[in-house]
Amino acid sequence: MATEKEFLGTTLQEYTQNIRNGYARAYILFALHETGVLKAMRDGQPKSCEQLAAECNVEPYILNGALQYLLFCDKILERKDDRYSLTPFAREMLFTDTLMTFCWGAVGGYSMILTELIPALRRQKKYGVDFERNGDYLAVGSQLTGRGSYPWILDKLRALKARRLVDIGCGSAAVLTAFCEMDRELKGVGLDIAPGFLREARRRVDAAGLADRIQLVQGDITKPEQYIKTMGEVDAFNAMMVMHEFLRDGEDAVAEILRTLKKAFPGKYMIITEGVPATEEEFAAMPWEDRPYLAFSQYVIHPFTWQGLPQLPDVWFRIFEKAKVTVDQFQHGHSFTGSAKNQTQYSSRMAHYVLKF
Numbered sequence: 001m002a003t004e005k006e007f008l009g010t011t012l013q014e015y016t017q018n019i020r021n022g023y024a025r026a027y028i029l030f031a032l033h034e035t036g037v038l039k040a041m042r043d044g045q046p047k048s049c050e051q052l053a054a055e056c057n058v059e060p061y062i063l064n065g066a067l068q069y070l071l072f073c074d075k076i077l078e079r080k081d082d083r084y085s086l087t088p089f090a091r092e093m094l095f096t097d098t099l100m101t102f103c104w105g106a107v108g109g110y111s112m113i114l115t116e117l118i119p120a121l122r123r124q125k126k127y128g129v130d131f132e133r134n135g136d137y138l139a140v141g142s143q144l145t146g147r148g149s150y151p152w153i154l155d156k157l158r159a160l161k162a163r164r165l166v167d168i169g170c171g172s173a174a175v176l177t178a179f180c181e182m183d184r185e186l187k188g189v190g191l192d193i194a195p196g197f198l199r200e201a202r203r204r205v206d207a208a209g210l211a212d213r214i215q216l217v218q219g220d221i222t223k224p225e226q227y228i229k230t231m232g233e234v235d236a237f238n239a240m241m242v243m244h245e246f247l248r249d250g251e252d253a254v255a256e257i258l259r260t261l262k263k264a265f266p267g268k269y270m271i272i273t274e275g276v277p278a279t280e281e282e283f284a285a286m287p288w289e290d291r292p293y294l295a296f297s298q299y300v301i302h303p304f305t306w307q308g309l310p311q312l313p314d315v316w317f318r319i320f321e322k323a324k325v326t327v328d329q330f331q332h333g334h335s336f337t338g339s340a341k342n343q344t345q346y347s348s349r350m351a352h353y354v355l356k357f
Contacts, residue, residue, distance in 0.1 A: 007288035021073050027111075028066045029094075030103040037063065038086075038094055046083035097144045105141020106296065109133050113304040120304070127305045135197055139172035146240050147178065149273050149350055152331065153238065154183050156354055160269050162235035166191055168221055169242040173201035177208045179238075189231045190216045222257050224264035236269040237261065243272055247308020251319050254308075258323035262357035269328070270355040275310045276332065278349075294349075313351055320355065329354035 009015035032038045036056045041047065049067055053060035067084055071077045076090035086094070093099055112131050119125040157165060163185060167176040170190030180186050190201050198216050205214045219227030246254045261270065278286070278294045302309050313332060320327055331352040 001287045002289050004288055024069060025074055026107050028070060030107040032066060033100065033103050034108065041084065041086050046080060046085040048083050101141050101144040104137045105145065108137030109141050110301055117304070133305060135171060136200060139174050142241060143174040143178065146175065146273065149352065150178060150182060152352065153271055154179060156271060157236060160236060162269060163187060164234045166231060166234050166237045168237055168239040170201060171197050173204050173214065173216065175240055176214055177204060177210055180210050180213050181208065188214045189234060190214060191219055191221065191227060193218065193220050222260060224260060228264055234265070234268065236271065238271050240273040241275060244274055244310050245307045247311065248306055251322065255319050255322035258325050262323065262325055265357055268357050270357065272353040272355065274316065274351055276312060276349045276351050277310045316353060326356040327353060328356045
C-alpha cells in the first residue's frame with residue numbers, strides 16, 4: 001500500500017518526472033495497442049523494430065522512439081540483439097480488461113477533454129459543440145468496463161423470459177453482439193440517436209454474423225413514437241451506464257423518460273446498470289493507488305463532458321419513485337468467475353436495477 005509521498009513523489013524531481021512518465025506512457029501504450037504492435041509481440045518471438053513496423057504497417061522511425069522510451073521508462077520490454085520482447089510483467093498486465101479499458105476509454109475515448117481543457121475553462125469552446133469524445137474508442141472501453149456484468153444481466157433476462165432485448169444507446173452494438181453471442185436464443189434491437197454510431201454498429205453486427213438476430217433502429221429514447229412501430233414487439237430494455245447522462249437535465253428529466261417508456265411499453269422490463277460513485281469519506285479512506293480510477297470518472301470525465309454524474313442508489317430509487325415504476329430487483333455489486341486481476345478495477349461498484357413498467 002503506497003503512501004501519499006510514495007505515490008506522488010517526495011521531491012520536485014520525483015513529482016514532475018512521475019507526471020511526465022505517466023503522460024507519455026498513457027499515449028504510447030494506447031498507440032501500440034491500437035496499431036497492433038503489442039499484439040504482434042504477444043507470440044513470444046523477439047522481434048526487431050523493423051520487423052514489428054513491417055508486420056503492423058507503422059512508421060519504424062517513430063516506433064523506434066516509442067519502444068526505446070518504454071524500454072528505459074517502463075518495465076514491459078526487454079531487448080537482446082536489437083530484438084524486443086515483452087517481460088513477464090507485461091504479459092500479466094498489458095492485456096487485462098483494466099489496462100485496455102484505460103487505453104480505449106480514458107486515452108482513446110476521452111483524451112480530447114484534456115487537450116481542450118484550457119479553451120473549455122475559458123468558455124471559448126464547449127464539449128458537444130466544438131469537440132466530442134471518440135465514440136468508436138469509447139464503445140470498446142465501455143464494453144470492457146461493463147462486461148463483468150454481462151452474465152448477471154443475461155441470467156436475469158432468462159429468469160424474466162425476456163427473449164427480445166432493446167439496448168438503449170447501443171453505440172457500436174458491442175454490448176448487444178456480446179449478449180447474442182453468449183445467449184444464442186436472444187434477439188436484440190440496438191437503439192441509438194446517432195447515425196454514425198449505427199453505421200459502425202451495422203458493420204460490427206454483420207461481421208459477427210448476427211444480422212438475422214439484431215435489428216438496428218435510429219431514434220431518441222425520449223420519443224418512442226420515432227421507433228415503437230419500427231422495432232416491433234420487445235420484452236425488455238437494457239441501459240448500461242447510459243441513464244446517468246440524462247441527469248445533466250435533472251432528476252425529473254430521467255423520471256420523465258421512464259414514465260414515457262412505461263406508457264409505451266406497459267408490463268415490460270428494464271435493467272439499468274450504473275456505477276456507484278465514491279463518497280468523499282470513501283476517497284479519504286482509500287489507499288492512494290486506488291483513488292485515480294474512480295476520481296477520473298467522477299471528477300474529470302463526467303463534469304468535463306457536461307454529463308450528469310453517477311449517483312448513489314438512494315438517488316436512483318427517488319427517481320424510480322417519481323416515475324412510478326416498480327423496482328423488481330436490486331443488486332449492488334456482483335462476483336466474478338475467473339481471475340480477478342483480469343476484470344476491470346472497481347467493477348464491483350456497479351449497481352443493477354431491474355424495473356417493471
